[in-house]
Amino acid sequence: MTAAVMNPARRRRSRWTPARLGVYAFLLCAALFFLLPLYVMLVTSVKPMAEIRLGTLFALPVQATLEPWSMAWQSACTGLECKGIRGGFWNSVWIVVPSTILSIAVGAVNGYALSFWRPRGASLLFAVLMMGAFIPVQVMVYPLVRLLAMAHLFSSLPGIILIHTIFGMPVMTLLFRNYYAALPQELFKAARIDGGGFWRIFLQLMLPMSTPVIVVAAIMQVTGIWNDFLLGIVFAGAEHLPMTVQLNNIINTSTGERLYNVNMAATILTSMVPLGLYFISGRWFVRGIASGAVKG
């Protein structure tokens, strides 16, 4: 009896009280609100234009077609060219892969040096870097354009990769610093006594232990860089415009009849990489949010 009194009601699952019904009703309504845009995207993308013109946004397609998808991929107009969004897809891949690797490498080395070696002035540097995370991009963007132009890197693939590395540095450094700071110092001291140098300890001891944080970092960077729009439009140059920019061009700058089904297919195609990563990675994605929340 006492146990039953002591046990909070929330331990019991199956009692259908009005409060419980209210909880489920709220959660169900919220779930509908969150799922609605996904549903509308999917349904619209497989309807022929004739059905879309009926103005039945939520109706299932009568005659489902995959043509909008193939048009979005290979023949929609992203400006003067009408080669679909696949070019943007590959541009994004070419931007995301090296940027992710480079920013993780830099973040890992920074975090390692900050946690174990602490060179003179490093903590001040780190503090400024953390404040840098809050500087609006607009403050930095024009002078960065000029700096890159001086280095002949503006509007080039190496240029945009460098930019993503710079903008990713605060969060990546923080992530790795916190991870390494939680490791026992004795580990490092023992390696020092055994004669390990800076790079040897990093490559042979620290890096192999860093798999979890590298996974989190990779999820964060791939998602963030894939979804970037502003940096891509400014720094990538016409040859390397990422998928998000081309998607926006397809939908907002096209002339003639608006093909809503093609637009939605292109939107899904652009969102597929981060969404796929999210659905596969699940808890890791959430961990990234928690640790990426620049906590200092």
Place this chain on the structure above:
Amino acid sequence: MSHVNKPAKRRRFSLAANIALLPMALTVLFAYLGTMLWTMRVSVSSSRTFPADDFVGAAQYVRLFNNERWLLSLHNLLVYGVLFIIACMVLGFLLAVFIDQKVAAEGVLRTVFLYPYAMSFVATGLVWQWMLNPELGIQEVLHKLGFEQARFDWIIDQDMVIYTVVIATVWQASGLVMALMLSGLRGIDEEIWKAARIDGIPRWRVYASIVLPMLGPSVSTAFVLLFVMVVKVYDAVVAMTQGGPGTASEVPAKFIMDYLFGRANIGLASAASVVLLTTVLAIVVPVYFVRNRAGKGKAAR
């Protein structure tokens, strides 16, 4: 300084370590501090297409605050920011609390509430632009259902358009608040519930008076993240409304980009970005200061 607080730690000098931190030093010096100073310098010059070396005092700032479009964008940012942050906080907190009631299918619900956060603001803006389409979107569905007087054409209404941006971005970002709050809730001691039950305190009171104050760190983290999103809001507006109809949904980030690259007036744009930077620092620094002090207080106990 450091030897007062901590037991003296011997610094390990290593050339390799110093070289390894060179990229970070260069980034801080050039990309962060350098660009910031450069922008401040340009904001007090008469620069238009190219940076000029002269000094015109606060002339650009005076022009900026006489610019209708800038004032409108500031107004929009305020309206948008207040509504977006409140809506995300409230919705995110409620979702977290309701999910925390030992509900069935918790994992599925969490996934559903958070997936929009994986999508880009561009995609978010474009989906909502389509759903809010006045001819074929939700308004038309309402008309077909018999509500012929129903009006939901906010996206082409100069007075309402900014609220559509709020709806779209709240949809995108409130899952983030839920995730942060939920991890905060999971860290709260179960004993509180037993104690409250014995004292006969209703659950909602426990949440309002005990749990919410305990979630302080999650709340301030969420606030800082949302605030940064507010100041950055650009992609969603560009994708959804292009700042229109007219300039009704103009925001500062877009104003600056337009004056930098479209209208080639970098003096004015730099002044605007300095104003934006000042706003950010004025909000973020106190939040950090308060939180760091709170954190130190806890550590001392």
